[in-house]
Amino acid sequence: EAEVAQSPRYKITEKSQAVAFWCDPISGHATLYWYRQILGQGPELLVQFQDESVVDDSQLPKDRFSAERLKGVDSTLKIQPAELGDSAMYLCASSSQGWGSSYNEQFFGPGTRLTVL
């Protein structure tokens, strides 16, 4: 069964260091999402891609976070420099929705749990 892959699964870093997370969506899925989930809360969208284009990054703290999906397939989310408040689960999801389609079911990867010391 096709799955969303993420790596690493766990990351411990010190504040002010740089970290990067990788996501490989389900093959053929055009839409890719990065979410951040703080303990005890629901996931919140950071950035959404349609193919290689950013559709929504309004909640991405652009002074320290960046995201790219250069070839419209896999994606990288980077934080530089990391802060204590960035400790959270970072989730990637993909869906097969194309332009003009109303069907939009998301599938999630296992997530990357980030701890900033």
Add this chain to the structure above:
Amino acid sequence: GIQVEQSPPDLILQEGANSTLRCNFSDSVNNLQWFHQNPWGQLINLFYIPSGTKQNGRLSATTVATERYSLLYISSSQTTDSGVYFCAVEERDTGNQFYFGTGTSLTVIP
């Protein structure tokens, strides 16, 4: 953005009991999903249900889009049902962004 409220926030059940989880949303939606977050943090798809009723084994879900709510039914609960249940809605006409509720934490005790 759209507001998504889930109730109850916490639920403790004896194994074998039935339960109903509710998701209310504040505006029209294109799509709605129910997820179960396992102890390792992964979100598992339960239902894709923008409207109507679906059943999958002991679980079923109903969405009444015109009244802006969805219900998740768990029958004959098992300890493996424990975890956090989230609903997520895609707000209509906003470029496909999904909004999550704060979840219902379910504990099933043997």
